[in-house]
Amino acid sequence: MADKYPSVAYFCMEYGLDHRMPLYAGGLGILAGDILKQAHDDQLPLVGVGILWRQGYTWQRLGANGQPYDSYPNYDEIKEWLVDTGVTVRVDVRGRPVRCRVWKTEAFGNAPLFLLDTNLPENEDRWITGQLYGGFEEDRLAQEIVLGVGGVRALQGLGIRPDLYHFNEGHAVLAGLELIRQKMRREEISFHRAWQLVRRQIVFTTHTPVREGNESHRYTALGYTGADLGFTHWQLERLGGAPFNMTVAGLRLSTLANAVSQLHAQTARRMWQDVKEAAPIRAITNGVHLPTWQDRSIAGIPRPLDPEAVWSVHQVLKEQLIDFVADRTGTRLLPDRLLVGFGRRAAPYKRSDLIFHRPEVIDPLLAERKVQFVFSGKAHPLDDVGKDIVARMAEMARRYPQAVAFLENYDMEVAARMTRGADVWLNNPRRPLEASGTSGMKAAANGVLNLSILDGWWPEACQHGRNGWQFGDGYEGDGQDERDLDALYKVLLNEVIPVYYDHPARWKQMMVNAIELAQPFSTHRMLEQYYTDLYEPALREGMHAGPIPENQLAGSQHE
Ligand SMILES: *Cc1c(COP(=O)(O)O)cnc(C)c1O
Numbered sequence: 001m002a003d004k005y006p007s008v009a010y011f012c013m014e015y016g017l018d019h020r021m022p023l024y025a026g027g028l029g030i031l032a033g034d035i036l037k038q039a040h041d042d043q044l045p046l047v048g049v050g051i052l053w054r055q056g057y058t059w060q061r062l063g064a065n066g067q068p069y070d071s072y073p074n075y076d077e078i079k080e081w082l083v084d085t086g087v088t089v090r091v092d093v094r095g096r097p098v099r100c101r102v103w104k105t106e107a108f109g110n111a112p113l114f115l116l117d118t119n120l121p122e123n124e125d126r127w128i129t130g131q132l133y134g135g136f137e138e139d140r141l142a143q144e145i146v147l148g149v150g151g152v153r154a155l156q157g158l159g160i161r162p163d164l165y166h167f168n169e170g171h172a173v174l175a176g177l178e179l180i181r182q183k184m185r186r187e188e189i190s191f192h193r194a195w196q197l198v199r200r201q202i203v204f205t206t207h208t209p210v211r212e213g214n215e216s217h218r219y220t221a222l223g224y225t226g227a228d229l230g231f232t233h234w235q236l237e238r239l240g241g242a243p244f245n246m247t248v249a250g251l252r253l254s255t256l257a258n259a260v261s262q263l264h265a266q267t268a269r270r271m272w273q274d275v276k277e278a279a280p281i282r283a284i285t286n287g288v289h290l291p292t293w294q295d296r297s298i299a300g301i302p303r304p305l306d307p308e309a310v311w312s313v314h315q316v317l318k319e320q321l322i323d324f325v326a327d328r329t330g331t332r333l334l335p336d337r338l339l340v341g342f343g344r345r346a347a348p349y350k351r352s353d354l355i356f357h358r359p360e361v362i363d364p365l366l367a368e369r370k371v372q373f374v375f376s377g378k379a380h381p382l383d384d385v386g387k388d389i390v391a392r393m394a395e396m397a398r399r400y401p402q403a404v405a406f407l408e409n410y411d412m413e414v415a416a417r418m419t420r421g422a423d424v425w426l427n428n429p430r431r432p433l434e435a436s437g438t439s440g441m442k443a444a445a446n447g448v449l450n451l452s453i454l455d456g457w458w459p460e461a462c463q464h465g466r467n468g469w470q471f472g473d474g475y476e477g478d479g480q481d482e483r484d485l486d487a488l489y490k491v492l493l494n495e496v497i498p499v500y501y502d503h504p505a506r507w508k509q510m511m512v513n514a515i516e517l518a519q520p521f522s523t524h525r526m527l528e529q530y531y532t533d534l535y536e537p538a539l540r541e542g543m544h545a546g547p548i549p550e551n552q553l554a555g556s557q558h559e
Contacts, residue, residue, distance in 0.1 A: 005044055005045055005531060005535075006045075006163035006164055006531075006535050006536065006539055007045040007046070007047075007161075007162045007163045007164070008044075008045065008046045008047070008162055008163065008164045008165075008166050008535060009046075009047050009049055009151075009155055009160065009162035009164070009165050009166065010032065010035060010036070010046055010047065010048050010049065010166045010168060011048075011049045011050075011147065011148070011151055011165065011166065011167050011168060011171075011172035011175055012028065012029070012032035012048065012049075012050055012168040012169065012171070012172065013028070013029075013050065013051065013132070013133075013143070013144075013147060013169065013171040013172070014028055014029030014032065014050065014053075014057075014132055015029050015032045015033045015036065015048060015050050015113060016029040016030040016031075016032070016033040016034075016412055017033040017036070017037070017105070017107075017113070018033075018412065019411050019412035019413040019416075021075075021078055021081060022053070022056030022057060022059075022075060022411070023050065023051070023052070023053050023056060023078075023115070023132070024056075024057065024132070024412075025057040025132055025133055025345075025380075026345045026378075027345070027436075027437070027438055027439075028168070028169055028207060030288075030412070030415075030438060031168070031260075031286055031438065032048065032050070032168055033289075034287070034288055034289035034292065034293075034438075034523045035048075035289075035523055035526075035527065036048045036108055036111050036113055037108065037111075037289045037291070037292060037523070038289050038522075038523035038524055038526075038527050039108075039110070039111035039527060040107075040108040040109060040110060040111040041289075041291070041524075042524065042527060043110055044110070044111065044527060044531070045110065045111075046111050047111065047112055047113070047114060047155075047160060047162070048111070048112070048113035048114065049113075049114050049116075049147070049151040049154065049155065049172075050113060050114070050115050050116070050147070051115060051116050051117075051129050051132075051143065051146060051147055052078070052082070052103055052115035052116065052117040052119075052129055053075075053129060053130070053131065053132045054074055054075060054076070054117075054119050054129060054130050055072040055073065055074055055075065055130050055131045055132075055134075056072070056075055056131075056132060057131070057132045057133065057378075058070040058071070058072065058131075058378065058380075058381045059071050059072065059073060059409055060378045060379070060381075060390070060408065060409050061408045061409060062390075062391075062394050062406075062408055066391050066394055066395060066398070067387060067390075067391050068378075068379060068387050068390045068391065068394075068408075070381040072130075072131055072134075079103070081105060081106055081107070082103040082104060082105060082106065082115065083103065083104050083106055084101065084102075084103060084104075085102045085103065085104050085114070085158060087101075087102040087154060087157040087158055088100060088101050088102065088120075088157075089102065089116075089150055089153035089154050089157050090153075091145050091146060091149045091150045091153070092145075092226050093125055093128065093142045093145055093146075093225060093226055094125075094138075094142075094224065094225055094226060095226060096124060096125060098118050098123055098125050098128065098142075098146070099118070099120050099122055099123055100116040100117060100118055100129075100146055100150045100154065101116070101117045101118075101120055102114055102115070102116060102117075102154045102157065102158065103115045103116075103117055114151075114154055114155070114158065116129065116146050116147065116150045116151065116154060117129055118146060125142065127139075128142045128143055128146055129143070129146060133380065134381070137217060137218070137221050138221055138224065138225050140215070141217060141221055141222065141225040141227045142225055143171075144171055144172075144173075144174050144227065144246075145174055145225065145226065145227050147171060147172055147174070147175070148171075148172050148173060148174030148175035148176070148177070148178060149174050149175065149177075149178040149229065151172070151175055152165075152175045152178045152179060152182075153178070162201075163201070163535075163539060164201055164202070164203060164535055164538060164539065165179070165201055165202045165203070166202075166203050166204075166205070166530075166534075166535075167202065167203070167204045167205070167250055167253075167254070168205045169205065169206070169207050169246075169250075170206075170214060170215055170245075170246025170247045170249065170250045171215070171246065172250075173239075173240075173246050173249040173250050173253055174227060174229070176198060176199075176202055176239075176249070176250075176253035176254075177229045177231065177236075177239075178229060179198040179201070179202075180194045180195050180198050180231075181194075181229050181230070181231070183197060183198055191231070191235050195238075195239070195253075196545075198253070199252075199253055199254060199255055200255055200538070200539075200541070200542030200545060201255075201542065202253050202254040202255060202538075203254050203255060203256050203257065203258070203279075203534050203535065203538050204250040204251060204253065204254035204256075204257040204258075204279060205257065205258050205259075205260065206247055206250065206251070206257055206258070206259055206260075206268050206272075206281065207260060207435050208247075208435065209264055209267045209268060209271060209432060209433055209435050210349075210433060211271060214245060214246065214247040214248075215245070215246045215247075216240070216241075216243040216244055216245040216246065217243055217244045217246070218243050218244075219233055219236070219242065219243065219244065222236065222244055238252075239252050239253060240252075241275075247272070248272070248275050248278070251272060251275055251278035251279050251281075252275070252277050252278055252279070254279040254538075255279055255538040255541050255542060256279050256280060256282060256534055256537060256538045256541070257278070257279040257280065257281045257282070258281065258282045258283065258284040258530075258533070258534055259281050259282070259283055259284075259435070260284065260285065260286045260435045260436035261283065261285045261286065261435065261436040261456050261457045261460065262283045262285060262459070262460055263432055263455065263456065263459055263460075264283070264432070264435045264436060264456065265281055265282065265283035267432045267435075268281050269281050282533055282534065284526060284529045284530060284533060284534065285436060285457050285460060285521070285526070286436040286438050286441070286457065286521075286526060287438075287441065287520075287521050287522045287523040287524070287525055287526035287527075288438050288441045288442050288445065288521065288522060288523060289522070289523045290445060290518055290522050290523075290524070292416075293416065293419065293441075293442040293445055293446075294442075294445040294446055294518060295313075295317055295420045295446055297313045297316065297317070298310070298313055298314075298317075298420075298445070298446050298447060298515065301313060305512045305515060305516075307505070307508035307509050307511065307512050308508065310447050310508060310511050310512055310515065311504075311508045311511065313447075314423075314446070314447050314511065315335065317420045317421045317446065318335055318339060318421045318422070318423070319335055319421075320417070320420070320421055321339075321374070321417050321418065321420065321421025321422065322334075322335055322339075322421070324417050324421075325374055325405045325407065328407055328408070329397070329405045329406065329407065331397070331401060331402075331404075331405040333372045333374070333403075333405065334369060334372065337369050337370065337371070337372050338370065338371045338372065338423050338424065338496070338497065338500045338501070339371075339372045339373075339374065339421070339422050339423045339424070340371055340372065340373050340374075340422060340423065340424045340425075340426050340451070341373075341374050341418040341419065341421075341422030341424070341425050341426065341443070341448070342355075342373065342374070342375050342376075342377075342425075342426045342427075343375070343376040343377065343407075343410055343414065343415050343418050343419070343439060344376075344377045344410075344427075344439075345377060345378060345379075345386075345410075346377040346378060346379040346383075346386040346387070346389040346390045346393075347383075347386060347389075348385055348386075348389065349429050349430045349433040349434075350377075350389075350428075350429050350434075351428050351429065351430060351481070351484075352375070352377055352389050352392070352393055353389070353392045353393060353396065354428045354481070354484065354485055354488065355373075355426070355428070355488065356396055357481075357485055358485065358489070361489050361493075365497075366400045366402075366403040366404065367403075369402060369403050370497060370501075371403070371492070371497065372402075372403045372404070372405075373396075373403065373404045373405070374404075374405045374406075374407065374418060374422065375393045375396070375397070375404070375405070375406045375407070376393075376406065376407040376408075376409075376410040376414050376415075376418065377389065377390055377393060377410050378390070378409065378410045378411075393406050394406045415439060415442065416442070419439055419442035419443040419445075419446060419448060420446045420448070421448075422443065422448050423448065423449065423500065424448065424449050424450075424451050424496060425439065425440055425443035425444075425448050425449070425450050425451065425452075426451050426452070427439075427440055427450065427451070427452035427453060427455075427456075427458070428452070428453050428484060428488060429453055429455050429456070430480060430481070430484075431453055431454065431455040431472070431474065431475070431476050431480070432455055432476065433455070434453075434455040434456035435456060436456045436457050437452075437455070437456035437457055437458070438457075440452060440456075440457065440458060441457065441517070441518075441521040441522075443514075444461070444467070444468070444514040444515065444517045444518060444521065445515060445517070445518035445521075445522075446515070447511035447512070447514050447515045448511075448514070449467070449468045449469070449496075449507075449510055449511065449514055450462070450467075450468035450469070450514070451468065451469045451471070451488075451491065451492070451496060452468070452469075452470060452471075453470070453471065453472045453484060454470050454472060454473070454474040457521065458470065459474070461517050461520075461521065463513070465495065465510075466510060466513050467510060467513035467514045467516070467517055468510070468514060469491050469495060469496060470491075471484065471487035471488045471490070471491045472484040472487045472488070473487070
């Protein structure tokens with residue numbers, strides 16, 4: 001069955017497969033991990049290419065002063081999950097050869113993940129695959145050389161010839177440069193022609209809807225590290241502009257691109273509209289791998305779902321979360337009181353402490369324990385603003401010790417517990433900065449009701465008062481924080497709390513409706529759409545494009 005589908009090599013800097021395999025930082029990696037698992041379940045010919053991070057992402061805990069601090073244990077035991085393929089490839093970084101060993105995950109049969117590792121005795125630069133998103137520009141470029149250039153060479157060393165390369169985010173675009181470089185050499189053709197040919201084999205997913213959040217590099221850094229692969233400034237600028245923007249390059253190196261929700265596609269098209277020769281951006285809304293994120297006990301309830309059965313399974317999951325929180329923090333929350341979960345990367349636009357902004361509203365609710373909160377979140381190790389956000393969440397837990405808990409080191413395990421056991425999943429980013437958001441999908445799949453701004457995936461799913469709630473009406477502009485806060489309190493006080501305590505039958509029916517959202521927001525649906533809306537059209541386009549007339553090439557080079 002599998003061979004009627006195009007084969008795909010999926011490149012990503014991070015993969016969230018399991019909390020014991022810390023090769024991820026956040027949502028981007030969780031998406032990549034979920035895709036591999038789903039490709040495995042659905043027998044699709046997709047392989048992953050990534051990096052074996054020896055120290056993973058930060059392991060972040062709170063110090064006695066209430067500020068988070070980072071540590072980086074070595075995770076050498078990960079190798080027990082991997083097999084050595086026997087393939088090593090060479091890349092050059094700062095003029096020095098770097099050997100990359102290629103490991104392969106044991107699990108996921110037809111959809112293996114290949115991981116590059118520079119931590120070898122013969123390398124001077126063993127550190128390159130040390131810390132995910134660690135270090136500064138030149139370190140990042142070295143890592144991107146390993147992922148992109150090393151990744152292409154690894155596939156060749158393994159004898160894998162994919163029909164398509166899928167770059168998840170801009171980190172992987174050096175793979176496109178390597179493919180162009182090889183084609184120019186092998187076929188003795190011009191840069192422009194090789195670019196146009198290679199492009200037919202590449203698709204690209206864009207994420208961060210803030211221009212500054214899209215990585216760009218100075219030409220001196222590209223040259224110094226060797227990330228330029230010997231291309232001229234002029235050639236590189238045709239792809240990535242100046243400075244060299246990885247997302248712009250991704251859009252110009254691909255035939256088709258996608259954004260990760262309908263709203264994000266609009267935002268991304270607007271954001272990149274001035275990029276000439278960019279691939280069209282389609283909308284393919286993210287999903288989650290249900291066997292990972294939907295608790296078995298929920299999945300096992302007979303269909304059609306009986307609201308009482310859903311409720312009693314939920315209460316067990318809630319008690320499990322309460323025990324987990326008590327073990328980790330000493331705070332024992334109450335199972336018969338509303339429990340709101342909030343787990344996010346600590347970035348300012350996520351507005352983690354918005355709900356606390358008006359003590360006169362929230363304090364009485366917490367004092368009576370009408371609502372309880374469990375928070376979690378991690379900041380990038382170099383992001384002091386993010387660290388202050390984490391410190392503020394922790395401070396709220398100290399200020400309201402009965403009703404607010406903070407879980408350190410937000411990871412897949414914490415996320416899984418929270419999105420199974422909370423009653424409500426709160427999400428209040430500053431619109432339109434949430435590209436998709438997948439934690440809310442995990443929550444819905446477990447009957448946890450979303451209470452969210454109309455951002456990311458939620459405008460596509462929300463039926464207010466039926467399967468969750470929206471607040472803020474999609475407003476963007478001046479005074480957004482204040483307006484969103486008014487709206488949040490209004491919905492919380494007039495709808496969420498009364499339905500929870502006074503209309504349990506309605507609450508339980510809403511949980512049933514939320515669980516029914518799981519199918520459309522699963523990676524099963526998403527991958528199907530990748531094949532029908534991205535992979536197959538990209539290949540068709542490539543075939544129909546035919547040969548590129550030589551006379552067009554020379555003339556088009558100096559526009
Ligand atoms: C699901 C998940 C995310 C992504 O969630 P968002 O809704 O995009 O914030 C991030 N981190 C972890 C650990 C997750 O499990």
